[in-house]
Amino acid sequence: MKKNRLTAMVLAGILMVSMAGCAGEKNTAADDAAAAQGSQTETRDGTVSKILWEFAGDLAPQEGMKTNKGTAGMLSGISNGYVVVGGGANFPEDGPALGGAKKSYPDIYVLKQEDGQLVEVNHTTLDHEISYGVSITTDDGIYYVGGSTAEGKGNQVLLVKADDAGEITVDTVGELPFTFSDGFAALKDQVLYVGAGKMDGQATNRVVSLDLKTKKTTELAAMPNEATRTQCVSQLFGIVKKSAV
Structure with a gap:
């Protein structure tokens, strides 16, 4: 199974980050060459724009894990110029067809773009696991809505911020009923x-x-x-x- 990979998409000057955590074989050299060329799409006015995907790094294993197998339903957003991702869920042992148990994680990664790569500047943990909530990036920080199986946490609205050094603060700013x-x-x-x-x-x-x-x-x-x-x-x-x- 692939590691949790960071993929950067540059579209009209906007850097977007996608967390890819799917199973499969590694890309071949031909696959990488084709991806590097990008794909072209025709816009409404007839002009052609190009989408370029580039490999930007791997996420470190979650705390207590030997490898990062990739996770779904992660927190993701931008705060103070940093890419902030974390939480999510996967099946660390056997898959669901074999009776494996799903596990969520409290890990938060703070990443900074350097020379075309996303470099980890901080890896910390929340006091509870999160997965399948909704992330909203704002000027104030990243709002994370719901998304936790921990007792008393699944209704919370969190505000996640990174300071100039990439240190994370998390405040509960609301609660849903x-x-x-x-x-x-x-x-x-x-x-x-x-x-x-x-x-x-x-x-x-x-x-x-x-x-x-x-x-x-x-x-x-x-x-x-x-x-x-x-x-x-x-x-x-x-x-x-x-x-x-």
């Missing part, structure tokens, strides 16, 4: 919008808002679909306010 994972979350004007995924361990189509200033939770209109497993992405473009005429 349910545990939350596998859904979507977006933040605007210190109001957090959360929905779908699992609430209290059950699939849902509910959508709620949490005001991080007043700590008030408001039930919003549910998503127009059955309460079932969802794979979500979210982008908050703005709030339309109705006014009386």
